[in-house]
Amino acid sequence: MRYVSTRGRAQPRDFEGVLLAGLAEDGGLFVPESWPVLDAAAWRALRGLPYEELAARLIAPFAEGCLTLEELRSLCRDAYRRFDHAAVVPLVQLDERRFALELFHGPTLAFKDLALQLLGRLFDHVLARRGERITIIGATSGDTGSAAIEACRDRAAVDIVILHPKGRTSAVQRRQMTTVLAENVANIALEGSFDDCQDAVKAMFGDAAFREELHLAAVNSINWARIAAQIPYYAAAALALGAPDRPVAVAVPTGNFGNVLAAYGAMRMGLPIARFIVATNRNDILARFLAANDMSIRPVEASLSPSMDIQVSSNFERLLFELLERDAEATAAVMTAFRSSGRMPVPDSAWRRLRDRFLGFSLDDAGTLEAMRRIRQESGYLSDPHSAIGIAAAAALAPPERAIPVVAAATAHPAKFPEAVKAALGEVPRLPPQLADLFDREERCSVLPNDLAAIKAFVRAHARRRAA
Numbered sequence: 001m002r003y004v005s006t007r008g009r010a011q012p013r014d015f016e017g018v019l020l021a022g023l024a025e026d027g028g029l030f031v032p033e034s035w036p037v038l039d040a041a042a043w044r045a046l047r048g049l050p051y052e053e054l055a056a057r058l059i060a061p062f063a064e065g066c067l068t069l070e071e072l073r074s075l076c077r078d079a080y081r082r083f084d085h086a087a088v089v090p091l092v093q094l095d096e097r098r099f100a101l102e103l104f105h106g107p108t109l110a111f112k113d114l115a116l117q118l119l120g121r122l123f124d125h126v127l128a129r130r131g132e133r134i135t136i137i138g139a140t141s142g143d144t145g146s147a148a149i150e151a152c153r154d155r156a157a158v159d160i161v162i163l164h165p166k167g168r169t170s171a172v173q174r175r176q177m178t179t180v181l182a183e184n185v186a187n188i189a190l191e192g193s194f195d196d197c198q199d200a201v202k203a204m205f206g207d208a209a210f211r212e213e214l215h216l217a218a219v220n221s222i223n224w225a226r227i228a229a230q231i232p233y234y235a236a237a238a239l240a241l242g243a244p245d246r247p248v249a250v251a252v253p254t255g256n257f258g259n260v261l262a263a264y265g266a267m268r269m270g271l272p273i274a275r276f277i278v279a280t281n282r283n284d285i286l287a288r289f290l291a292a293n294d295m296s297i298r299p300v301e302a303s304l305s306p307s308m309d310i311q312v313s314s315n316f317e318r319l320l321f322e323l324l325e326r327d328a329e330a331t332a333a334v335m336t337a338f339r340s341s342g343r344m345p346v347p348d349s350a351w352r353r354l355r356d357r358f359l360g361f362s363l364d365d366a367g368t369l370e371a372m373r374r375i376r377q378e379s380g381y382l383s384d385p386h387s388a389i390g391i392a393a394a395a396a397l398a399p400p401e402r403a404i405p406v407v408a409a410a411t412a413h414p415a416k417f418p419e420a421v422k423a424a425l426g427e428v429p430r431l432p433p434q435l436a437d438l439f440d441r442e443e444r445c446s447v448l449p450n451d452l453a454a455i456k457a458f459v460r461a462h463a464r465r466r467a468a
């Protein structure tokens with residue numbers, strides 16, 4: 001399988017190439033040259049498989065030429081072994097047509113584990129083969145950092161340094177990062193904001209000599225391998241609910257658009273997904289876009305669902321490319337205009353095609369708390385603020401055909417957001433057993449000033465220790 005850039009000016013790569021490259025050199029995102037398609041009989045034959053086997057088989061066509069099915073099986077088995085539910089991604093029925101797809105049974109209790117646990121192992125596998133190593137750097141305001149650290153801990157070919165703004169992540173989120181005492185993991189608590197952290201990471205990537213010296217790599221959600229690893233759980237849910245012989249809809253709490261894009265990928269691979277409900281918080285750029293073709297940037301506001309506090313959803317570019325019938329030049333022009341004007345000029349014809357299947361939804365904080373209460377009352381189900389927005393969206397915008405079940409992605413465990421759960425329900429959710437002692441564990445973290453030279457020296461010292 002070959003991959004091309006959405007902006008058409010990068011050398012096509014194979015799976016291993018896009019895994020290691022992340023962003024394309026023309027600023028675009030890599031997409032498969034064509035979508036692998038399974039016919040109905042092939043889908044039916046996948047029903048009832050263990051999750052890791054389903055994942056290996058569905059990722060295999062994307063990795064063709066780089067990894068064998070046998071290699072993928074072994075990587076998937078290892079990646080999903082630590083999940084605390086035998087089904088890996090259990091589907092919980094909420095009412096006659098709504099289902100919560102629980103994506104939070106991994107080590108950090110959020111859906112990013114599903115992609116990142118595999119990504120860390122993919123890195124190790126291909127780097128060992130090439131005799132290379134990398135240094136992963138990243139900035140986090142919470143979830144992504146801990147999922148990346150858990151994915152990379154103890155990986156032989158990878159060092160990881162994560163920056164977070166000192167004092168500005170929740171205690172659970174910080175401890176999920178700083179209590180990982182693996183040799184190859186380092187945490188920086190930066191005396192600054194999340195934006196300062198991001199700026200420092202960008203500056204390090206922007207320094208070509210530094211990037212080369214340390215083999216810098218990123219694990220952010222523009223990496224195609226992450227999208228590929230998220231397709232199988234939509235397939236698992238759809239198959240369980242009767243696909244390919246019966247359509248389903250999906251509702252996805254959305255930030256960077258990676259998770260929705262994976263659902264779209266499942267549809268392109270042949271699953272009958274009739275509707276995509278894009279659920280947002282008060283940072284509702286995607287909902288405004290889907291309602292009125294208004295993709296205009298506003299300032300990001302903090303909400304109860306911080307992992308969705310985003311204005312520019314980087315993965316949207318991949319869908320835009322499809323909407324524009326894979327015209328890379330047109331995609332590049334729209335993205336350039338978006339960057340310069342803050343408003344994305346999506347042609348009306350393309351927007352209308354999108355509207356056939358995609359619907360937007362948004363809830364502010366008060367609406368989110370209300371949704372958490374209602375879900376608890378009606379179904380006895382405890383949801384975190386992100387998942388609650390998806391579940392509420394599933395009720396509001398389900399397809400009119402009553403028979404179509406709606407799968408709402410439950411993206412985080414409620415115990416990750418105890419304050420919001422307490423505010424909504426008056427109860428504090430308990431951390432699952434494997435994290436019950438989180439607050440007793442030793443932390444390791446270095447406080448650094450917001451000074452690029454100091455940060456670089458730290459990263460270099462950390463990576464060099466391992467290379468020696």
Ligand SMILES: *Cc1c(COP(=O)(O)O)cnc(C)c1O
Pocket residue numbers: 110111112143144221253254255256257258259260307308386411412
């Ligand atoms: C990252 C995250 C999201 C947003 O996912 P995207 O793929 O960026 O759209 C939603 N909920 C939770 C809990 C997350 O951690």
